[in-house]
Amino acid sequence: MTKPELLVTPKSVEDIIPLAEAGATAVMIGEQRFGLRLAGEFLPGDIEKAVAAAHSAGIKVYVAVNAIFHNDKLEELTEYLAFLEKVKADAIVFGDPAVLMAAREAAPSIKLHWNTETTATNYFTCNYWGRKGASRAVLARELNMDAIIEMKEHAEVEIEVQVHGMTCMFQSKRSLLGNYYLYQGKSMKVEDRSGEGLFLHDKERENKYPIFEDENGTHIMSPNDICIIDELEEMIDAGVDSFKIDGVLKSSEYLLQTTKRYRMAIDLCIDDRDAYEDAKDQLLSELQELQPVNRPLDTGFFFKETVY
Template identity: 70%
Template sequence: MTKKPELLVTPKKIEDILPLIEAGATALVVGEQRYGLRLAGEFSRDDIRKSIDIAHAKNTKVYVAMNAIFHNDKVDELSDYVQFVSEVGADAIIFGDPAVLLVAREVAPDLKLHWNTETTATNWYTCNYWGRKGAKRAVLARELNMDTIVEIKENAEVEIEVQVHGMTAMFHSKRALLGNYFEFQGKAMKIDKSQQSTMILHDKERNNKYPIFEDDNGTHIMSPNDICIIDELEEMIDANVDSFKIDGILHTSQYIIEVTKLYREAIDLCVDDREQYESVKEELVAKIEDMQPTHRPLDTGFFFKETVY
């Protein structure tokens, strides 16, 4: 029997929680950039606690991101943060560093773990390796095609999560490249945690515009286009992929909410009324295209190997 995948969304602020649930999200990712990478918004401990209370009252899951790259200076903090996440009732921690897994085993052994390095989950052996270490889910790399995703799901011993919408990271450096550049020029650059001061790298030859921003984790260069696979969900739904993620980083709250509504409609129709889904899916794409920022066209990422950055 075909099941409906989880619709996982990234809120920008606590005020987004209820609207996103009402739009059809069944799970949310929150966190603070000290412990999580490329979050759509910054959530303090108090925000995380409130978000979980709001979401759980609506039968919606909340996952807390701890997938940053950790150096020795932060390792001693992990135990306290994992304990906090467990105590406030988060449904899972998203991790990439084995240090988080080892700490969680020690201080919160019942807390579910989702393995997400963003780049290295490219085969089912690796997914199952981390599953046997304690992870309940693997978040697949964004550079995989549809056939590979389906094959991994068929052989995976863990849940599988796939990003179906939004931009992806092309480059990450722990160095403050932008800040260092401005400092070299004799200027000061204030790190804006809200990401409102995002800069654009303009490739005139390809007419691509790459968002670039700096935060506590370093410098990030993002893809020039947004993945949109709303009209190609059939194979993954038939393969019972467990979770579809909409990544809202660098988008407005309203954009994320409206896109969530459209994916909710698409998932429901694809499972419950495939013929109707086939008849409206091009219209769903058109609605998203109407909302897109002018400098961010849609594409299908690497799902069909059409995109080469």
């Protein structure tokens, strides 16, 4: 049985070697100009260092180019993709078809991973993008386990599933936080709006939704973190290709400790299923101890019937 990739999103170049030692087999990085909801900001020089560090540790580097692009960004996008080809990034993560079109000329040797956050909900769509050139589809976070298994059975591309971390509930290209600050007569730092610890508070449900801005606008995130460290068997048996730990708004230490536990869970689940059954509750308990007080863990939509 093939082990799924363990993909983690680091905050900095310095995180990459420790994450590789903890068991990550791939990392996803990027910069705000081209990527959405990143764990850290990796400028071109950082990307070059990150690729070198990751490859020296024997793991892969994927670069997020999953923003929504307008005409005035296309030339810059093409140059960026050529740069990623030059530094030997292993894959480009994209949602906008403009990236696919530009990559055919500027970065023909780099693999493409299709990720639109919400629209990878059936295997016909995944296979459509596979036939256009993508080698992987990142499934929507709103799918339940049965749908994921069915998609893997029929997919012509690799399948990636997020198994841990927060998810995006809303994005606007408008500067909603900046405008709110302006309305109140306050200033807002443009450089690091993701580090201010801001929340939308739903008093009725007692939920706190993290909210932040970057160059791509305003993002509202889920009040809970997905965690299915104790429910990996079905996806491993189905052959899901990649498990992702999303590190957005997380500390480096949190990512390191979470990666260690998922590495143990994956290895046990494949090598000794009985040992995994014995250990998984303890692994879940250890992850719960890492959580901030206001961020409970749950299983997302994995075991829910989605109602539209």
